[in-house]
Amino acid sequence: MEIISPSEPGKLNILALIIRELFLKKGKGINVKKNFSVGIKAGKMSSTLTFGEGYLEIKNGISGKINCLIEGSLGTFLSLTSKNPFFPFLRGKLKIRGNPVALFRFLKIINSVLRSEK
């Protein structure tokens, strides 16, 4: 999976950089069949992730048409990337708006990333 961003990576916020690093390190084997976008508001930072065939675009802020918005603290969002990504949702620690199918797709991708080797 190619990781792209419209601006230089050095202009991405820390949240976007963390996500970028995660996918750069562990997301190579991820395949996405249908394009979709997820907005993430983690604490005061926000990013938009657009998944497409063979790529992930990462942007600062919430922009464009997103299929779902995930909101919560930065800590809760980071726990998605270090533990079981489904737990924070089951515990109601993250607010979701939009299409739950897109959310489920996103969680499945994160889950695959966490379980993949470098």
Next chain:
Amino acid sequence: MYSHDMTENEPSMPDIVVLPENLEEVVEIVKIANEFRTPLIPFATGNNVGGLTIPERGGIVMDMKRMKKIEVDEEDMYMVVEPGITFGELKAYLDENHPSLIYSYPLAPPYTSVLANAILDGLNNLSTRYGAMSEWIQGLEVVLPDGTVARTGGNAVSESWFSRAPLPDLCGLFISWQGTTGIVTKGALMLIPALPFRKRFLILTYTYSSAYHLIMKYSRMRAFDEIAGFSWVAGKMFFLREGTIEKSEDDPEFMLFVEMSGNSEEEIKAKEKLLKGVIKDMKDEVEEPLDVEDMVKTFPEYSKFSEFPTTLDFLLDRGGGLTWIGSYGPNKKWVEGAEGGSKILERYGFPPLLVARSMKEGHYQVLRFIVPFKRQDKKEKRRVRECLKDLSQFLLDKGYIPYKMPSWLAPVVWERIDKGYLQLLKKIKMAIDPHGIMNPGKLGLG
């Protein structure tokens, strides 16, 4: 390797390099240098960031790397180390042989010298509780320029190096003097009990004011071992090894690390509650604390920010050069210092990379501005020098005093120093080293 270091300071070749193995050899070499009025430069591992071991006037560089003895007194909780012992070696030795005791470790590579760090007044992870590393010194063995061997601290009388008190304290004649008064061949350094439980949190703050508020609150709770942090630059450089970086609108300003240790899980939980309680009413200004262990699970390299000593190699990836102005100063000027210093770095085109630490339970603070640069680029080197000059004047204006100051900076500091202090300094130097052979050029003392 003896003519230069990673900083912008000009290289200069030594005439001879000697590597003594023991005290007797050190004494012999010092006597010869004194007889022939030859400059003598003590060199431990050469990793200071201030050009302190560059032989500005040639002479003999005395590389202490072969002096590697270490002894621990578990009962009185101290160790006696020779200058060749590095932090990596010390940690491995204590973990294996004396796991009930720990030392304080720096935000510096494992191949740096334990004793040099202490006598140069460095700051380590437990400096938040115990102050600058010179405060861990309980006694020194020193070879004076005429070959006299002297012991300071309790060991001057007692068999044990149990304390610096109660004799008139002469350790100070060799602390922060940058090797201009003698060669330190041994140092007794305090150890403290290792507690079985430990936890580390990262708190992102959106302004320096909110960072300062947390630093002071946490410091005065007397519950935490380490309260230190970096500006946003370090967070970005960690993830991006090359290219320019820029702060985006919603990026936090400061990454504050708080570490706690305890005798039980309950104690850790109680401290965690204290930590979180402080930020309860600051949700617009800070993010909730992140468990660093979780970050390390996702990004194992993140342990660079949690396990010391550490190699922040990602800073050197940007051209091989690294320099800084590190300073200690009053709490009340920390925010102004952090903001103003950052602006100066930006004005010269450098990212505002700041390292800060609360010292001695909040009695004073550290502001250390780091400049990674391209070592081979002469223009950039000049820009670095100009930037450091401005930065040091600015920090002095705020009451912050540089530590491990390079040769060019000492006269700048002396311009502002108490005249009586400067006279005393010169008299002491003249009394101990009348021929000026010890690390000449350093501290502006001839």
